[in-house]
Amino acid sequence: MEKMTLIKKGAEAELYHMIWMGRESVLKRRIKKLYRNPDLDLYIRTTRTSLEAKLLSEARRLGVPTPIVYSLDLKNAEIIMSFISGPPLKKVIPNMDRKSLFETFSLIGSLVGKLHKGGIVHGDLTTSNMILKEDLLFLIDFGLGDHTFDLEARGVDIHLMRRALESSHHEISKFAYDGFISGYEGIMGEETKDVLRRVNEIRRRGRYVEGGR
Amino acid sequence: MSKLYVMGIESTAHTFGCGIVSSNGEILSNLRSEYVPAAGGIHPREASQHHASKASATIRQALNDAGLGLDEISAVAISLGPGLGPCLRTGATVARAIALMIKKPLIPVNHCVAHIEIGRLATKEDDPLVAYVSGGNTIVSAYSDGRYRVFGETLDIALGNCLDVFARSLGLSHPGVPKLEALAEGGKSFIPLPYVVKGQDVSYSGLLTMATRKIPENDPRDLSMSLLEVAYGMLAEVVERALAHTEKPSLLLTGGVARSHRLQRILRAVCEEHSARFHVVPPDLAGDNGAMIAWTGYLALKEGVCVPVESSYIRQRWRLDEVEVPWRR
Numbered sequence: 260m261e262k263m264t265l266i267k268k269g270a271e272a273e274l275y276h277m278i279w280m281g282r283e284s285v286l287k288r289r290i291k292k293l294y295r296n297p298d299l300d301l302y303i304r305t306t307r308t309s310l311e312a313k314l315l316s317e318a319r320r321l322g323v324p325t326p327i328v329y330s331l332d333l334k335n336a337e338i339i340m341s342f343i344s345g346p347p348l349k350k351v352i353p354n355m356d357r358k359s360l361f362e363t364f365s366l367i368g369s370l371v372g373k374l375h376k377g378g379i380v381h382g383d384l385t386t387s388n389m390i391l392k393e394d395l396l397f398l399i400d401f402g403l404g405d406h407t408f409d410l411e412a413r414g415v416d417i418h419l420m421r422r423a424l425e426s427s428h429h430e431i432s433k434f435a436y437d438g439f440i441s442g443y444e445g446i447m448g449e450e451t452k453d454v455l456r457r458v459n460e461i462r463r464r465g466r467y468v469e470g471g472r
Numbered sequence: 473m474s475k476l477y478v479m480g481i482e483s484t485a486h487t488f489g490c491g492i493v494s495s496n497g498e499i500l501s502n503l504r505s506e507y508v509p510a511a512g513g514i515h516p517r518e519a520s521q522h523h524a525s526k527a528s529a530t531i532r533q534a535l536n537d538a539g540l541g542l543d544e545i546s547a548v549a550i551s552l553g554p555g556l557g558p559c560l561r562t563g564a565t566v567a568r569a570i571a572l573m574i575k576k577p578l579i580p581v582n583h584c585v586a587h588i589e590i591g592r593l594a595t596k597e598d599d600p601l602v603a604y605v606s607g608g609n610t611i612v613s614a615y616s617d618g619r620y621r622v623f624g625e626t627l628d629i630a631l632g633n634c635l636d637v638f639a640r641s642l643g644l645s646h647p648g649v650p651k652l653e654a655l656a657e658g659g660k661s662f663i664p665l666p667y668v669v670k671g672q673d674v675s676y677s678g679l680l681t682m683a684t685r686k687i688p689e690n691d692p693r694d695l696s697m698s699l700l701e702v703a704y705g706m707l708a709e710v711v712e713r714a715l716a717h718t719e720k721p722s723l724l725l726t727g728g729v730a731r732s733h734r735l736q737r738i739l740r741a742v743c744e745e746h747s748a749r750f751h752v753v754p755p756d757l758a759g760d761n762g763a764m765i766a767w768t769g770y771l772a773l774k775e776g777v778c779v780p781v782e783s784s785y786i787r788q789r790w791r792l793d794e795v796e797v798p799w800r801r
Contacts, residue, residue: 270715294742299664303667382671385717403671419671422622426622
């Protein structure tokens with residue numbers, strides 16, 4: 260095997276840059292957590308790895324840019340996929356003007372709309388899980404995703420993104436969220452209303468939101 | 473400037489507390505009286521009656537222990553929320569009365585902010601990521617731009633609530649968590665239970681339901697071990713993600729469940745992997761107490777934060793990230 264260079268040690272996985280069968284690739288390895296019960300640890304790592312590999316390919320078929328899965332090794336909780344060269348959206352946002360910010364989030368909204376329409380939820384929509392490559396926006400990290408047409412799961416997906424915006428990009432969160440919804444509505448149409456009603460319900464259900472219950 | 477003394481009153485849930493701190497961060501006294509229900513969980517009205525009956529003696533003792541008279545108190549801080557309405561109203565009534573009587577400012581304090589601030593004071597860690605876990609709250613938070621932002625939280629019930637209710641279902645008496653942990657020590661085989669992490673958030677209600685359903689046909693030691701491993705593992709995962717995301721240099725574990733040794737061990741291991749310092753609030757300041765309200769009240773007083781008695785409403789669902797914390801700017 261070719262030389263591997265560590266590009267990122269995340270909370271859950273290590274990412275290595277490598278050449279695989281002549282292609283520039285990324286190896287994602289979900290690492291063992293010694294603080295976790297070994298049975299639980301194995302279960303979490305293998306189910307998430309298998310789910311992620313499936314969802315990456317399916318999302319791509321729905322027209323959502325994602326890395327191409329080259330190889331899957333469930334026993335070691337490893338995926339080899341195509342390398343996407345570009346900055347995570349999180350790093351780019353501070354330098355964006357309002358117009359491109361709105362357009363970017365509208366694009367994200369339409370991608371998430373495509374996923375939801377096709378029966379997938381991402382499960383972890385943060386700006387660290389989006390990569391800008393020229394004018395394409397790639398979604399990565401599907402390990403917390405699911406196959407579902409369920410209103411609740413769709414609502415949670417959007418609720419979590421809104422919350423992530425509020426904690427990490429609070430100064431632009433409202434504006435970005437509006438952009439997101441406009442793009443989402445462009446794909447989901449009439450269904451958007453039901454989803455947004457559920458998003459608000461989930462928010463009120465949470466601990467301590469005033470005006471709730 | 474001469475020393476100031478601030479009195480803090482806490483009554484958001486089962487504890488009525490009164491603490492007194494000085495402006496240089498000394499805790500002069502920290503008295504509490506806990507309502508323990510005869511059976512079941514907290515009954516808000518009964519808890520508030522308990523608080524009303526214990527308030528006077530608790531406050532008197534706090535003053536005695538501090539060696540101070542009421543006339544030496546510079547301000548009264550009150551935990552206005554979040555919490556149970558009847559309990560909050562009792563504490564607020566007492567605090568308002570004292571503030572009016574001694575003609576000193578009344579300072580509104582958010583209970584969650586207070587758990588964070590007492591942890592910062594006790595551990596001398598300036599800017600940690602915070603895991604605040606108790607019977608009523610499960611929040612992963614860090615300071616950014618004027619407020620404590622919420623990076624992860626429970627979507628339904630709190631970690632402590634989940635463990636307490638399960639402990640009661642096993643017939644363990646209050647306090648349930650240490651007994652549950654002792655029982656779990658004897659656990660051998662892991663029983664699969666729903667592990668629910670959604671983005672940066674956790675959900676404990678399905679886990680509690682499933683664990684409770686499995687009581688009849690399983691060894692309580694295995695079940696307790698499995699429940700704790702799953703519940704703490706979920707928290708550890710979102711803490712780890714928030715550590716990686718915020719790149720804070722340290723983690724502060726605070727709130728009543730911070731006393732859990734197993735949870736401490738798990739989170740210490742998480743910190744080691746990310747080269748972050750790990751701190752736990754001291755056990756006597758982990759649960760709800762008046763000193764944390766007093767100290768946060770002092771920080772707010774310095775910034776000129778106070779509230780007229782007539783508009784000192786309680787706020788049952790007052791979110792952590794709605795509170796401005798000007799002393800951190």
